Amino acid sequence: LIIAGGFGELGEEGRALETRMVETAQQYGIRLIGPNTSGMMNLKDRLNLVGLKNAPRGNIALLTQSGNMALTLITEAKLKSRMGFSYYVGVGNEADIKFHEYLEFFRRDPDTRTILMYVEGMRQGREFLQQASKTTIDKPVVLLKSGRSTTGKRSAGSHTGALAGMSEVARGAFQRAGIILIENSNELFPAAETLAS
Numbered sequence: 001l002i003i004a005g006g007f008g009e010l011g012e013e014g015r016a017l018e019t020r021m022v023e024t025a026q027q028y029g030i031r032l033i034g035p036n037t038s039g040m041m042n043l044k045d046r047l048n049l050v051g052l053k054n055a056p057r058g059n060i061a062l063l064t065q066s067g068n069m070a071l072t073l074i075t076e077a078k079l080k081s082r083m084g085f086s087y088y089v090g091v092g093n094e095a096d097i098k099f100h101e102y103l104e105f106f107r108r109d110p111d112t113r114t115i116l117m118y119v120e121g122m123r124q125g126r127e128f129l130q131q132a133s134k135t136t137i138d139k140p141v142v143l144l145k146s147g148r149s150t151t152g153k154r155s156a157g158s159h160t161g162a163l164a165g166m167s168e169v170a171r172g173a174f175q176r177a178g179i180i181l182i183e184n185s186n187e188l189f190p191a192a193e194t195l196a197s
């Protein structure tokens with residue numbers, strides 16, 4: 001788990017460092033979450049690499065590129081719901097493990113009923129859509145895409161170093177893959193909560 005920033009989100013030099021880091025990890029059979037991540041939690045096994053106390057356990061898997069959004073959603077669950085989370089993963093820059101690999105894992109996970117995603121940008125969109133088509137047959141995937149405005153695109157790009165924004169073509173592709181798209185952040189947890197129940 002690479003929490004540190006200063007990699008692909010900072011430009012060419014950072015991308016080169018990120019590439020070297022992944023190549024080194026691959027030599028030793030190590031998979032990486034991040035870099036530039038807020039951490040991860042496996043709540044069923046009480047593994048907490050975020051430091052957030054009393055996160056509610058449940059059957060919603062949370063994947064996000066924003067630590068602030070994760071904190072908001074986990075706090076909302078704590079205060080307003082009886083639902084909680086099976087896992088939380090701060091995906092970060094996706095230098096090694098990509099969104100579609102998390103989807104495949106959560107599709108097979110017996111403790112996860114719904115997958116909740118906040119996405120700023122992703123590196124392998126085609127692979128993600130292919131995996132989402134398989135995953136949504138078994139479990140709902142609820143997604144909020146940030147970076148739809150010009151300012152949002154700049155912000156998302158600087159945060160994770162990935163492609164941001166969503167065209168109508170992309171929106172159609174997400175919907176064809178069975179993904180439930182959410183427009184407003186305050187609707188994200190209620191949608192996942194309803195589907196998980």
